[in-house]
Amino acid sequence: MPLKLEVIFCVHGVISPLLANIYLHYVFDLWAHRWRKQQAKGQVIFVRYADDIVVGFQHEADAKRFLADLRQRMEEFSLSLHPVKTRLIEFGRFAAERRSRRGLGKPETFNFLGFTHICGRSLRGAFLLLRKTRGDRMRVKLREIKEELRRRWHDSIAQQGQWLTQVVRGYFNYHAVPTNAKCLGAFRHHVLNLWRCALKRRSQRDRTTWADMDRLAEAFLPAAHILHPWPDVRFAANHPRWEPGA
Numbered sequence: 001m002p003l004k005l006e007v008i009f010c011v012h013g014v015i016s017p018l019l020a021n022i023y024l025h026y027v028f029d030l031w032a033h034r035w036r037k038q039q040a041k042g043q044v045i046f047v048r049y050a051d052d053i054v055v056g057f058q059h060e061a062d063a064k065r066f067l068a069d070l071r072q073r074m075e076e077f078s079l080s081l082h083p084v085k086t087r088l089i090e091f092g093r094f095a096a097e098r099r100s101r102r103g104l105g106k107p108e109t110f111n112f113l114g115f116t117h118i119c120g121r122s123l124r125g126a127f128l129l130l131r132k133t134r135g136d137r138m139r140v141k142l143r144e145i146k147e148e149l150r151r152r153w154h155d156s157i158a159q160q161g162q163w164l165t166q167v168v169r170g171y172f173n174y175h176a177v178p179t180n181a182k183c184l185g186a187f188r189h190h191v192l193n194l195w196r197c198a199l200k201r202r203s204q205r206d207r208t209t210w211a212d213m214d215r216l217a218e219a220f221l222p223a224a225h226i227l228h229p230w231p232d233v234r235f236a237a238n239h240p241r242w243e244p245g246a
Helices: 017-038 060-076 095-101 135-151 157-175 181-201 210-220 231-238
Strands: 002-009 044-049 052-057 079-081 110-112 115-121 127-133
Touching: 017 044, 017 060, 052 060, 052 110, 060 079, 127 135, 127 181, 135 157, 135 181, 157 181, 157 210, 181 210
Parallel strands: none
Antiparallel strands: 002 052, 002 079, 044 052, 110 115, 115 127
16 A cells, blocks of 8 residues: 655755755654654555655555654645645555456556656466556657757767667666566657658668668667666665565
8 A cells, every 4th residue: 555755845945855865764764764663553664766755555544644654744844745746545466356346447657767667467477566657757768869969960970879879778777677668669760760760861861771770770779678787686686684564
């Protein structure tokens, strides 16, 4: 039963991300850790990045009580929760089965750190957390690439290719997580198509074909493949100490 939160800073002017992060450490992190120890009846886990927070609960009653207490906590510091992004949803390995018994549809999804999180199934039928790049974020990135290609209109193909190599590699370094291979392939294909269109517009006599673009892609665009291990593998390697109650 995850709770998706985003805190709104109701202050005059712009507050730096660093100050916001320090502020929330005292306003949210320490308080939430104490709440989990003293108030929670089941297991609770917190994940926060800046003002974007996801909280997972074993019991629905804990989730509702935490949300009420958190609203009061935020008000004490002149903060508020985002009215649209703050949602209490049923999610996890038993969510689909429970909703099906009640005659409801598939579990809701939620967005966090640029990914849409989905309740899915593995090939063996076991629960699998699916993470896919947010469609709106990908479209924004592709528009940026299109505009930059226009600014690099007169650069040589090699110069454009070297720049696109850096762009695609940087995108994959963040988004190449398990279950996201299809989105990676789609991004690479769209980048290649934008490059093709940019090259064809440079001359009315341009005869660039998809075969030519495939050769350019092989030379410059990194292949779409998963770069990051599953979180449990990564954290087990870097953080051998674990918290049983988390």
